[in-house]
Amino acid sequence: MEVNELSNAESEFLEPYLPTRQHTYDESVEAETARVEGDETDHFPFVTLTYASSLDGMIALGPGLRTALSGSESKSMTHHLRQRHDAILVGIGTVLADDPGLNSRLPSALYRLQPRPVIVDPSRRMNIKDSKVIRLAKMGEGKKPLLIHADLNGKQYFSEEETCDRLHLATPISGELRGQERPEIPWEYILKSLKLRGINSVMIEGGATVISTLLAKPELVNSVIVTIAPQWLGRGGVGIAPVSTNGLVETAWQQFGADAVVCGRFSVAKRTI
Ligand SMILES: NC(=O)C1=CN([C@@H]2O[C@H](COP(=O)(O)OP(=O)(O)OC[C@H]3O[C@@H](n4cnc5c(N)ncnc54)[C@H](O)[C@@H]3O)[C@@H](O)[C@H]2O)C=CC1
Numbered sequence: 001m002e003v004n005e006l007s008n009a010e011s012e013f014l015e016p017y018l019p020t021r022q023h024t025y026d027e028s029v030e031a032e033t034a035r036v037e038g039d040e041t042d043h044f045p046f047v048t049l050t051y052a053s054s055l056d057g058m059i060a061l062g063p064g065l066r067t068a069l070s071g072s073e074s075k076s077m078t079h080h081l082r083q084r085h086d087a088i089l090v091g092i093g094t095v096l097a098d099d100p101g102l103n104s105r106l107p108s109a110l111y112r113l114q115p116r117p118v119i120v121d122p123s124r125r126m127n128i129k130d131s132k133v134i135r136l137a138k139m140g141e142g143k144k145p146l147l148i149h150a151d152l153n154g155k156q157y158f159s160e161e162e163t164c165d166r167l168h169l170a171t172p173i174s175g176e177l178r179g180q181e182r183p184e185i186p187w188e189y190i191l192k193s194l195k196l197r198g199i200n201s202v203m204i205e206g207g208a209t210v211i212s213t214l215l216a217k218p219e220l221v222n223s224v225i226v227t228i229a230p231q232w233l234g235r236g237g238v239g240i241a242p243v244s245t246n247g248l249v250e251t252a253w254q255q256f257g258a259d260a261v262v263c264g265r266f267s268v269a270k271r272t273i
């Protein structure tokens, strides 16, 4: 699908919902801070939650199915967001279903402006060999992905490999994780660890599990940007369903092609970066 630069009016519409400090992320700085352990600060990156939804609140036709909802204009909007954040984060479910590129294909997206892909993959399910995100990084069209793993032995360490970097996170409640088939790492811990590595802003793009769990943690989210495509995906679809009710404030919406893009914030006190 064609991806084009946004008009001035389109970027101005998005601007109030985007992180103010741009492109502060520096890979060499990340390598330095990687040695720091035991982060006790309460600093988090700026977090933007974003996804494309159908009129019936679905983000995919069915589990594991890559589903195009955005039109060219709103897809371009997503690629604009990608180059305005230091990192783009998805869960392993999205990588296995979609094999996404997780880079910005905008003509203005120089390597320096590309987001660092972050994949939450607690049990190391990612197929490194055949992954598009790694192929793009090798070609210099995107940054090397950072995989987040759960370390069940209670250790936190970083390892750099040729194709990807790995951040093994022991959580503050690591004892409770032992023996779990799908260990859950607290989002506070994931986000703090990214900040500690020099990542000041992260765009969280999916999938259903990641978005739904973060919607129940509004105190961690600075902005929400949702594309609504004018179609229904039906009852077999994968929906966004937070465990608790909530709503956005300071909302604005604009049409991008046939789609509506809705922006907003949660009313809980926000942090600045
Ligand atoms: N329309 C849209 O904008 C988007 C749609 N999608 C769709 O979403 C679907 C994938 O959604 P899901 O299967 O729910 O996958 P997901 O991408 O949300 O990943 C879920 C997996 O990530 C890991 N994970 C997530 N949070 C974790 C945490 N706090 N601690 C430890 N591990 C954690 C777990 O292994 C979990 O099983 C696909 O069909 C994909 O096409 C994905 C992204 C955007």
Ligand SMILES: Nc1nc(O)c(N)c(N[C@@H]2O[C@H](COP(=O)(O)O)[C@@H](O)[C@H]2O)n1
Residues within 6 Å of the ligand: 051, 052, 066, 067, 068, 069, 070, 074, 075, 078, 090, 094, 095, 098, 099, 100, 101, 102, 103, 205, 206, 227
């Ligand atoms: N903005 C948006 N609209 C849709 O209709 C989508 N299906 C998605 N999905 C997300 O984009 C990823 C694919 O991106 P690449 O172009 O391959 O980098 C996919 O994995 C979802 O995260 N997004």
